Amino acid sequence: GEIRLINLKLNSSLEDIVIFCNGSGSSQITENIIHINIHVPNLKNQPSGVPNSTDNTQPNVARMEEIGKTIMNIVDDYRGYDFFLKLENSGEVIPNGSKWYYNVVLRYYYFRRDQN
8 A cells, every 4th residue: 555645545445544634833842633544445245234235344453453553653752853753542443434444643742943
């Protein structure tokens, strides 16, 4: 799959990661929220309990959690030259129509060096 900013590639059937954030402020010490959404294809031909169901797919929660855990281990308390990241949640599976994604939320702190 791909790592993309803001939007998932249309009709992607791969494992993709989409990163986006809300607009940030302009103060010297900036705080922002970053969302990391992990998209994994559904498991196919899963029993749904409804005999006439047209969609018999289920979210691949185990794979989403596996990728999410790897990402969280890398980004939690990560410190760069003028920023650091804090994990805001421990990941959550969210429905999106007939598909699902795994959402990890980070808090991003940035020190603007162009202001005194």
